[in-house]
Amino acid sequence: MSDLAVKPIDEVTPQVSGPPKAADALEARLAALDLPRDGFAVAARVDALARLRAMGLPAPRDEYWRYTDPRPFNAPEAQALPIVGGPESPLFAARDTLTLVFVDGVFDAAASDDPALDGVEITSLADAGAGHWAEDLYGTLEAAGQSPVRRPFAVLNTAAARDGLLIRVTGTPSKPVHVLHRRGTDAADAVWHHVIRVEAGAELTLLESGTIGARSNGVIEADLAPGAKLHHIAAKRANDPKVGLSHLFARVLDEASLKSFTLAVNGRQMRHEAVIDMVGDDAVAHVAAAVMGDGHVGPFHHDDTVFITHAGLRGESRQVFKKVLRNGATGVFQGKILVKQGAQKTDGYQISQALLLDEASQFLAKPELEIYADDVKCSHGSTTGAIDDEALFYLRSRGVPRDRAIVFLVLSFLADALAEVEDESLRDEINERLDAWLTDQPLN
Amino acid sequence: MLNINNLHVKLEDEDKAILKGLTLEVPAGEVHAIMGPNGSGKSTLSYVLSGRDGYVVTEGEATLDGASLLDMDPEVRAAAGLFLAFQYPVEIPGVGNMTFLRTAVNAQRKARGEAELTAGEFLKVVRAKAADLQISPDMLKRPVNVGFSGGEKKRNEILQMAMLEPRMCIMDETDSGLDVDAMRLVADGVNALRSPDRSFLVITHYQRLLDHIKPDVVHILSNGRIIKSGGPELALEVEENGYGDLLAEAG
Numbered sequence: 001m002s003d004l005a006v007k008p009i010d011e012v013t014p015q016v017s018g019p020p021k022a023a024d025a026l027e028a029r030l031a032a033l034d035l036p037r038d039g040f041a042v043a044a045r046v047d048a049l050a051r052l053r054a055m056g057l058p059a060p061r062d063e064y065w066r067y068t069d070p071r072p073f074n075a076p077e078a079q080a081l082p083i084v085g086g087p088e089s090p091l092f093a094a095r096d097t098l099t100l101v102f103v104d105g106v107f108d109a110a111a112s113d114d115p116a117l118d119g120v121e122i123t124s125l126a127d128a129g130a131g132h133w134a135e136d137l138y139g140t141l142e143a144a145g146q147s148p149v150r151r152p153f154a155v156l157n158t159a160a161a162r163d164g165l166l167i168r169v170t171g172t173p174s175k176p177v178h179v180l181h182r183r184g185t186d187a188a189d190a191v192w193h194h195v196i197r198v199e200a201g202a203e204l205t206l207l208e209s210g211t212i213g214a215r216s217n218g219v220i221e222a223d224l225a226p227g228a229k230l231h232h233i234a235a236k237r238a239n240d241p242k243v244g245l246s247h248l249f250a251r252v253l254d255e256a257s258l259k260s261f262t263l264a265v266n267g268r269q270m271r272h273e274a275v276i277d278m279v280g281d282d283a284v285a286h287v288a289a290a291v292m293g294d295g296h297v298g299p300f301h302h303d304d305t306v307f308i309t310h311a312g313l314r315g316e317s318r319q320v321f322k323k324v325l326r327n328g329a330t331g332v333f334q335g336k337i338l339v340k341q342g343a344q345k346t347d348g349y350q351i352s353q354a355l356l357l358d359e360a361s362q363f364l365a366k367p368e369l370e371i372y373a374d375d376v377k378c379s380h381g382s383t384t385g386a387i388d389d390e391a392l393f394y395l396r397s398r399g400v401p402r403d404r405a406i407v408f409l410v411l412s413f414l415a416d417a418l419a420e421v422e423d424e425s426l427r428d429e430i431n432e433r434l435d436a437w438l439t440d441q442p443l444n
Numbered sequence: 445m446l447n448i449n450n451l452h453v454k455l456e457d458e459d460k461a462i463l464k465g466l467t468l469e470v471p472a473g474e475v476h477a478i479m480g481p482n483g484s485g486k487s488t489l490s491y492v493l494s495g496r497d498g499y500v501v502t503e504g505e506a507t508l509d510g511a512s513l514l515d516m517d518p519e520v521r522a523a524a525g526l527f528l529a530f531q532y533p534v535e536i537p538g539v540g541n542m543t544f545l546r547t548a549v550n551a552q553r554k555a556r557g558e559a560e561l562t563a564g565e566f567l568k569v570v571r572a573k574a575a576d577l578q579i580s581p582d583m584l585k586r587p588v589n590v591g592f593s594g595g596e597k598k599r600n601e602i603l604q605m606a607m608l609e610p611r612m613c614i615m616d617e618t619d620s621g622l623d624v625d626a627m628r629l630v631a632d633g634v635n636a637l638r639s640p641d642r643s644f645l646v647i648t649h650y651q652r653l654l655d656h657i658k659p660d661v662v663h664i665l666s667n668g669r670i671i672k673s674g675g676p677e678l679a680l681e682v683e684e685n686g687y688g689d690l691l692a693e694a695g
Contacts, residue, residue, distance in 0.1 A: 399555065
């Protein structure tokens with residue numbers, strides 16, 4: 001068994017190579033967490049803690065954190081950020097879904113549906129004991145995703161997460177699994193870790209909505225067997241001030257398909273990382289986001305960091321990121337396609353675009369391609385622009401008021417990202433909600 | 445209906461005068477055509493009347509039914525009954541043609557204090573009018589002008605005109621890019637809209653469109669002014685002899 005199971009955290013010998021100050025900061029961060037010391041996946045947690053001590057927390061000078069300040073994530077305590085605005089029905093709430101409620105990152109069985117559903121086995125991480133099937137997977141995709149770039153907060157998550165879902169998909173469930181987040185306290189520091197294993201030929205739609213903690217750190221590890229399909233759509237409540245980190249680590253085998261879409265409207269500081277390893281032949285991975293940030297609602301900084309590795313033949317990957325920014329909002333995109341030697345016939349596509357509604361906002365983009373195969377098709381593009389005056393005039397000349405015309409043009413700009421939501425009714429619901437949010441907060 | 449008096453317009457970005465004292469009256473129920481060589485100010489006239497940014501009116505006025513147009517926002521002009529059929533209709537991905545059209549119709553109705561059309565009422569009307577213009581239900585569902593051929597875009601403009609029922613229609617080179625059949629379809633759509641209380645200002649390079657949409661008056665625009673007005677025979681004269689004689693005559 002691990003040292004952790006028997007020793008308090010301050011007695012575990014730190015293995016730190018960095019300067020003492022950084023090590024102190026990490027220890028302070030760890031001390032504020034209630035690290036699990038036994039039960040499910042304890043070996044993976046011990047390993048994660050050792051890895052974290054070896055790499056340390058990120059510093060603002062780190063290349064991978066050049067555009068996003070890691071300090072709000074480094075601080076031992078979360079800052080209290082009260083919810084703004086009145087009650088709002090979460091997205092997907094009206095649908096027939098298997099709804100699983102998390103309060104501040106902790107599964108609330110009493111508020112949730114009975115997790116029994118044909119084609120899928122679901123256990124909460126807190127309820128899973130040693131020997132659960134997910135122990136073999138927990139932390140492994142995260143650990144594999146640490147090279148060539150370190151992602152310390154994901155390691156921290158593996159060490160510290162006390163709850164999450166362990167989902168094994170064996171068939172095609174009749175309805176989506178819907179993770180509905182609720183915030184319990186204003187200073188909630190929510191940490192959760194989902195492990196999803198989609199077996200050969202099985203298919204799952206995973207929805208996420210609701211209000212997450214003032215600070216959050218969520219990890220999803222998704223393992224897709226040959227022919228498996230996972231549709232992931234995350235659309236949290238708009239306008240909530242929050243400091244959030246999320247990581248999606250996925251391994252995609254032969255003919256498997258992963259499609260992940262994120263919607264974000266206002267907030268404070270968020271960073272979403274997707275690390276996808278397309279190991280199998282004919283694998284498909286699409287990652288997309290539609291983001292809107294208005295500095296008047298509150299400070300806004302939104303970072304999408306994507307790393308897609310093509311290792312198999314004929315893989316198809318798409319990254320489609322669209323950000324609408326105004327009043328001093330900042331959008332960041334760091335996206336990479338790595339095509340390994342032998343990954344012939346790869347089709348990689350990446351586009352990141354910002355619509356800046358004023359001169360105070362900014363978009364920072366770092367698109368990267370690294371290709372070691374000689375028969376591939378890879379393209380990337382990044383643009384930053386303003387509202388098209390010609391289109392605005394066209395709409396207004398038909399009698400559409402200016403505010404409404406701008407809403408149309410914003411929705412038009414985001415359409416390519418929304419098109420990555422395969423299910424038409426889900427896409428329509430997201431589009432309608434976006435429209436309602438935009439209409440409530442005119443962007444003129 | 446439309447009165448333009450001594451209109452002087454320059455570009456906002458450069459000190460270049462485009463319209464230099466243009467005077468024109470289009471009474472209710474009439475169709476007037478404007479022809480003129482490239483650079484004479486035809487498109488500028490259509491944009492200034494409909495309220496596009498980028499132009500500065502330095503002198504003169506333009507009124508629709510007595511109300512001054514030039515201080516109104518474009519959407520207010522539209523609600524007042526002005527419509528511009530674009531030479532190059534704009535593509536708007538991600539916004540459904542029907543959604544756009546219904547928003548426009550209801551925004552105008554609301555601005556005029558009229559009851560908005562329900563989805564059902566709107567659908568019924570739009571389907572009938574689309575059928576007249578041979579616009580398929582699929583085109584109605586598609587994003588505004590996206591993937592439309594040149595002819596489809598122009599027919600879509602006429603559909604918008606038919607749905608919005610403007611009092612004053614300005615058509616900016618609606619015939620450009622149209623084959624003979626498409627031109628006939630567009631002209632039929634326009635002719636169906638002709639009525640005693642609706643007027644048209646048809647801007648065109650070619651007489652051919654005027655075979656289909658018979659004008660009451662033809663104006664020749666050159667260097668920012670109307671240099672000659674006459675009946676439909678004036679368009680035929682231009683078609684035969686070009687603008688040279690008319691320009692020389694005007695000095």
